[in-house]
Amino acid sequence: VTERVLVLGADGAGMSAAHQALRVAARTGRRLEVVVLERSGHTSYSACGLPYWLAGDVASGDALVARTAAEHRERGIDLRLGAEAVGIDLDRRRVSVRYVDGAAGDEPFDQLVVATGSRAAVPPWALAADGRPVPGVRALRTLDDGAAWLATLEGAAGRQPRTGVVAGGGYIGLETAEAFLRRGLDTTLVTRGEVMGSLDPDMGARVRQELVKAGVTVLHGSEVDGVDVGAGGAVAAVLAGAHRIPADVVALGLGAVPNSGIAAEAGLAVGSFGGLLPDARQQVADGVWAAGDCCESTERHGGRRVYVPLGTHANKQGRVAGENLAGGDVRFAGVLGTAITGFAAGGVHVEIGRTGPTLAQAAEVAADLVSLVTESSTSAGYMPQSSPIAVKVLADRRSRRLIGMQIVGGPGSGKRIDTAAAAIWGGMTVDDVAAMDLSYAPPFSPVFDPVQIACRRTADLLDGDSAGR
């Protein structure tokens, strides 16, 4: 018999699940029919690349498409674009579908993969009275968003925007601010707390200072609570507390919301972030799997539920779901919350890396923490490319385990977070990292890598030798 696998969503998680299921089935001789339903007209594209398309680094939206629909189909997947799942009946094993042409249908499944992704958070102030976004206000989440933004920035609306406001100081906010600045917009970033809320505030402040140096106006500790519209109904200014900031365009960088609605309506549990709650095998119910941005994830150490909508996890979780539904038995090993971004505009180049919990997050679960910020340089101090780097280490005082790291620094800083991620992944201590054999040559590092120096200092601090190395 052939089992029918229905996948909802054709981005990273869904397509990884689909391909892995077929791969395993080919190996084991199991017979699977894999049908993927995708609401939009696109599949497998890099949402993370959208800000760079806006900035002018990427030639076209097509360049962001990792694999075309045709390529997926060649590999044996029955991919249906413009097909939105609008209801799941777990008992009858059927999904109700609405097609882009208005038709409706019903698809049976033996096994189901929910990979419906996430959408941009849109606050009430961004919506006009008709419930649609105020013209000039938009998130940057989909290929369609990207195309619309590009048209706007190139003056398609009959005016060349000169002022831009970015609401939100996280990854997308920062990257969009870079794109705005590089396109010559007078740019203001408004963020509720400190810039880069996924960092501790002291590290976020370092990023903010670089943005300001680059010429971005930063309103931190402030929140957009309204817009003024002009004669044509398009946005004219943003209101944030007592501030009124002229704005020809407003980008929404206020985070992502899991698309878990139809799964929740079908009776599947969602967590405090609104995401589905798969087990380590990515299963949410008998024969029902979930992966990617529509799910909450589990921290590798401690097992706390977190919401980290990132392509890396989506792909891995999809692969796990696909392997298991085809008869395998593998587990998603959890997340650390590793992330990287940068801001390169206005003569500034700052890179940001982070992994593990922030100090505030860690304090919720661990009693006795030590944290230390160590400043060093990206290269040997005498090299022309040497630039400052600050590394914040978070460690458990008793076990001396490294539990988190945050990096803010010049070119070459960000990817260093992977060394810490590997160490945390393996449960290593700050002493382990201080002892490690890491690479050194003057163009690339001081004699000891900044990550290692920071762990060495933290170890010394734990030893009570605050004089350090």
Next chain:
Amino acid sequence: VTERVLVLGADGAGMSAAHQALRVAARTGRRLEVVVLERSGHTSYSACGLPYWLAGDVASGDALVARTAAEHRERGIDLRLGAEAVGIDLDRRRVSVRYVDGAAGDEPFDQLVVATGSRAAVPPWALAADGRPVPGVRALRTLDDGAAWLATLEGAAGRQPRTGVVAGGGYIGLETAEAFLRRGLDTTLVTRGEVMGSLDPDMGARVRQELVKAGVTVLHGSEVDGVDVGAGGAVAAVLAGAHRIPADVVALGLGAVPNSGIAAEAGLAVGSFGGLLPDARQQVADGVWAAGDCCESTERHGGRRVYVPLGTHANKQGRVAGENLAGGDVRFAGVLGTAITGFAAGGVHVEIGRTGPTLAQAAEVAADLVSLVTESSTSAGYMPQSSPIAVKVLADRRSRRLIGMQIVGGPGSGKRIDTAAAAIWGGMTVDDVAAMDLSYAPPFSPVFDPVQIACRRTADLLDGDSAGR
């Protein structure tokens, strides 16, 4: 009572030992007098920075000095420059000293640290009949070498060199070839085997192709066996088998030789590389310690003796020696052989990282290995800075442990080796690396980091799924 600690050599290993001993003594109340004897007139400088001084990146030799003699003395170290240890009497606990002014003396010790470093290997063909180097032929090992090279390259000998030969295709060879090319010399690199002998030949060949692209003439599988001198006695050409290569200057990049002579004469054991053989506490005899380039090191996994003369190990080993001689009990945790370098000239930018044994080295100790080269890109493929990167993974087939990695690729490639080094340090498998939470954003990485892709593919290969991900 005050114990007298005598340190031979005032570079990384010796000064780390001296400072750490004083630091521990200050904490524990132990009374130590620390005397450091240094043959040369310099202390604590970055030998690794010399090629970049030549290339023009570093303003002066002084910039390479990490800490001046005065700074060391301010911290309580009795540092004596121009004082060469010429004999060690372990029974009488005395070192014979010859001073730069011709005087001789005798220094007693309670504990001794041998940190005499290494010297450049100088082959017979590089020496004139009087036993001194042929004018125009020189290594690049000391500050004095650096100053002499700079003078030569700037035409101090009355002629502006136009052709340069580099003998040796390792780190120093590559970096010196870069310096030559950047100074406009017609540059030839002669190397016995493949370029970068610390890589497997297939990866070394990738580096060679980049050098050739940049305009370096590479003679590989060839060895310099003589020189022709001109009228004034200076070098005019290099002979390598059937080749005669015109050469106004010749740089020796043929490796380092441990300065273990006086220690060996005193009866201390040396290994097959000619280096001292300290235990994990850096002890070589009762109250006698050794650290840095005069020593062989121990591989972290397997315990094989290797010779890896690098500042990173020297500093760590010195610190371990200093801590232990002052009453501590710490251990040097071994080396992986992690290293990085690059070549950036002639429109080429290639970076090289390596850690763990090569395939040939690993095959000596492990029976069943798998190795795989995976090509990917340094950034998301659609980003302008994306460039090719090749990652070679070496893993144990049975345990699936990652045991080595080699990377050759464009800007941003080299430092990725640290992720592998951390994983190997912690004894992780290729599956662990494939599952890890590493950082991703389009300017910095494809969705999966090249290191991770390479481990994923290797894991798939081990699974018999050669179709890969």
